[in-house]
């Protein structure tokens with residue numbers, strides 16, 4: 001038997017050592033009850049969370065049960081489209097499908113009324129000026145462009161309010 005790679009394939013008695021199998025998978029994800037409500041909310045310029053009566057936290061995106069308390073959430077609540085930047089990163093390295101030319105900022109925004117931050121693009125401020133605790137507001141797409149997606153918010157940008165005190169968001173990092 002030959003030791004050269006590939007030649008074994010021509011010997012009908014050689015053991016099979018490799019099999020190339022192209023795979024294609026088409027699938028549909030069903031968002032489920034709570035996540036569907038969350039996504040549909042964006043089409044109406046509303047951001048929806050779910051409150052847990054055990055710990056009183058508002059989960060965002062909403063879930064049917066609180067992962068901390070292990071009990072069903074009490075119901076859907078609307079949170080504000082403004083909040084506090086808890087953490088962020090500056091993207092400086094180009095890659096495919098970038099939303100903007102680098103450098104640009106992505107950050108975790110703790111919306112007023114929510115206990116879990118959402119991740120989104122931050123604009124309207126230079127990367128050298130961005131900081132934890134900045135107050136931000138959502139910049140929504142035009143009414144006709146709204147849809148059941150987080151992309152209904154173009155990005156967040158500074159609201160002009162004074163920075164939030166670290167004590168107010170340190171539990172949400």
Ligand SMILES: [Zn+2]
Nearest residue numbers: 052055066069
């Ligand atoms: Zn809870």
